[in-house]
Amino acid sequence: MYATSLGDGAELKPLEVWHAAELLANIDRGREFIGRHVGLPDVVSDLAGAHAWLKSYADKRSADAGSVHGIWLDGTLVGGLLFRVWDTPGGVCEAGCWLEPAAAGRGLVTRGMRVLLDWAFEERGMHRVEWYVSAANEPSIAVARRLGMTREGLFRENYLHRGVRTSTEIWAVLAPEWRAARAGTAHGDH
Numbered sequence: 001m002y003a004t005s006l007g008d009g010a011e012l013k014p015l016e017v018w019h020a021a022e023l024l025a026n027i028d029r030g031r032e033f034i035g036r037h038v039g040l041p042d043v044v045s046d047l048a049g050a051h052a053w054l055k056s057y058a059d060k061r062s063a064d065a066g067s068v069h070g071i072w073l074d075g076t077l078v079g080g081l082l083f084r085v086w087d088t089p090g091g092v093c094e095a096g097c098w099l100e101p102a103a104a105g106r107g108l109v110t111r112g113m114r115v116l117l118d119w120a121f122e123e124r125g126m127h128r129v130e131w132y133v134s135a136a137n138e139p140s141i142a143v144a145r146r147l148g149m150t151r152e153g154l155f156r157e158n159y160l161h162r163g164v165r166t167s168t169e170i171w172a173v174l175a176p177e178w179r180a181a182r183a184g185t186a187h188g189d190h
């Protein structure tokens, strides 16, 4: 199957319905870690749940309304990147991600998101990519920062997660900002 190399034995490819068992195994290895801030492990609770969630993304993809992409490290599915919301006419989408703990700390999500943001801005004409993140989720906020996003605000206690009300930060990057940052990187200007 076609894939994009992220280097160091990591690959980014579409995550499809037939990956349900691999997705469940990935979530099982990271259930506690991933579930601290996001509801994905609660949805992917068994094989039927994994299949149903992937099917919902296959439906989104067929409607050009979203997509999910897996990150494989040395042949094992270790996480994913997604466009939960994708509005082509409006030029706005919302990205998200997860990793099992053994795959964290290697830059896989940052590298993978850069590939997807290039595609979103340059091939699909997006103008704005958004990142909604729990205010307590430091690693994910660090990803937003590394992607050159700007913190635009805070929704106070808007999300009920496992019985606890949490606040959500919104971060975003616009197409001209993305291009300027990429041009700076290309010229060695970090």
Ligand SMILES: CC(C)(COP(=O)(O)OP(=O)(O)OC[C@H]1O[C@@H](n2cnc3c(N)ncnc32)[C@H](O)[C@@H]1OP(=O)(O)O)[C@@H](O)C(=O)NCCC(=O)NCCS
Pocket: 033, 034, 035, 037, 038, 096, 097, 098, 099, 100, 103, 104, 105, 106, 107, 108, 109, 110, 111, 132, 133, 134, 137, 139, 140, 142, 143
């Ligand atoms: C959010 C999450 C994906 C971040 O994982 P992460 O491994 O920190 O993010 P990346 O894959 O981009 O890796 C960045 C880390 O690798 C390091 N790194 C190593 N090589 C790197 C490279 N080539 N490029 C960038 N970073 C690199 C960075 O320094 C950073 O480590 P640090 O935080 O100790 O400084 C992870 O914490 C997670 O899955 N959490 C649970 C689910 C979740 O919260 N999802 C987000 C919902 S909004």
